[in-house]
Amino acid sequence: MLASVRGSLRCSLASLSRLTLRPAVATPSRSYATEIWKSSTNKETQAAFARTEALFKTYKPITPGIRHLKRPLNLHIWEGRPVRLLTVARRKKGGRNSHGHITVRHRGGGHRQRIRIIDFSRKEPGVHDVVRIEYDPGRSAHIALVRNRDPNAEGTKKWSYILATEGMRAGDQVQSFRQGIPEGFIPGFNLSLNENAESGSSEASAQSLALGLLRTLTLKPGNVLPLRLIPPGTIIHNISLKPDGPGILVRSAGSWGQVITHEEGGRYIHVQLQSGEIRQVLRDCCATIGKVSNSLWKHRNLGKAGRARWLGRRPSVRGVAMNACDHPHGGGRGKSKSDKHPVSIWGWGTKGTRTRKPGPKGPKNSNKMVIRERPRGVEKRGGATA
Numbered sequence: 001m002l003a004s005v006r007g008s009l010r011c012s013l014a015s016l017s018r019l020t021l022r023p024a025v026a027t028p029s030r031s032y033a034t035e036i037w038k039s040s041t042n043k044e045t046q047a048a049f050a051r052t053e054a055l056f057k058t059y060k061p062i063t064p065g066i067r068h069l070k071r072p073l074n075l076h077i078w079e080g081r082p083v084r085l086l087t088v089a090r091r092k093k094g095g096r097n098s099h100g101h102i103t104v105r106h107r108g109g110g111h112r113q114r115i116r117i118i119d120f121s122r123k124e125p126g127v128h129d130v131v132r133i134e135y136d137p138g139r140s141a142h143i144a145l146v147r148n149r150d151p152n153a154e155g156t157k158k159w160s161y162i163l164a165t166e167g168m169r170a171g172d173q174v175q176s177f178r179q180g181i182p183e184g185f186i187p188g189f190n191l192s193l194n195e196n197a198e199s200g201s202s203e204a205s206a207q208s209l210a211l212g213l214l215r216t217l218t219l220k221p222g223n224v225l226p227l228r229l230i231p232p233g234t235i236i237h238n239i240s241l242k243p244d245g246p247g248i249l250v251r252s253a254g255s256w257g258q259v260i261t262h263e264e265g266g267r268y269i270h271v272q273l274q275s276g277e278i279r280q281v282l283r284d285c286c287a288t289i290g291k292v293s294n295s296l297w298k299h300r301n302l303g304k305a306g307r308a309r310w311l312g313r314r315p316s317v318r319g320v321a322m323n324a325c326d327h328p329h330g331g332g333r334g335k336s337k338s339d340k341h342p343v344s345i346w347g348w349g350t351k352g353t354r355t356r357k358p359g360p361k362g363p364k365n366s367n368k369m370v371i372r373e374r375p376r377g378v379e380k381r382g383g384a385t386a
Helices: 002-055 191-196 202-218 295-299 305-310 363-369
Strands: 056-058 070-072 087-089 114-116 127-134 143-148 159-163 173-175 224-226 235-237 247-249 257-262 268-272 278-282 286-289 370-372
Touching: 070 295, 247 286, 278 363, 363 370
Parallel strands: none
Antiparallel strands: 056 070, 087 114, 127 143, 127 173, 143 159, 224 286, 235 257, 235 286, 257 268, 268 278, 278 370
């Protein structure tokens, strides 16, 4: 009896010793593999998530509507109401014209809004102080409330809204040189002499030095300058197409243009737009230095359909889900558009088909100023060189 108990105890001790020895041999390799995984993949993933969290505001998914909600972090935005004098009530029409016919689809409803009156001309000279950066429901970019330092200015000449440039904050200073460079702004600088002076002379070298100093003092984000005073390579926005007109081109969030070259002895400046198109603009037209603010706007996620309705967007229906009388893709059995090219509800091509006439025969003769059209197809994908 005692011999059998001793034998069973020996067997159990031997098995326990084998069990305790196995992890001691396998543990180092497993821990080493875990350390390698942590140092390679996990750190990169955590860094990517950290960068995303630093740029966007996300929410704990306690409801389906905020599970995918993602908003750019804009801690510098003014949380109060806008200046009442610089706003006007927005009367919505639901996409209908004067006859009551729907001319723009998917419009209707939405929250009540007030239109902010933006100064796209910037004709008031002098230094303006940026009071605060505000949200504008009528555009994707942010706007800045500026105050004129002139003590005699009143009303809209004292206070105005402008497009905020990237990095603009409260306390900055902006200035408009649309009316020209003030007398004595740069000692010894004369714009007419600078344009007509011969290269190599002492007068030309002095004017060149004064021009460099002028660019140093004027080429700041938010300042307005004529295109003739903006050197090639400068990033600009809010570009006007008439010397005395408001800024028309490049006004949405994150957009920018670039001055390419100045025509020698010509009337035009070559400006490249963000699409890749290069067009001529009169040298006396004005533009604002810098890039438009709120560049992360295109990466936002509304999270739910209700937020689109708050913005005044109604649902859109696929063409293949309609009847044949309602859309060229409608009708038939199942999801079928009868092997047709993708077209809109009015029948013109929507994917890659050009509908705008190129050259001077384009709408309102607007294409005559285009030097190089935006890249399309293979050229856009980088398969061909210009």
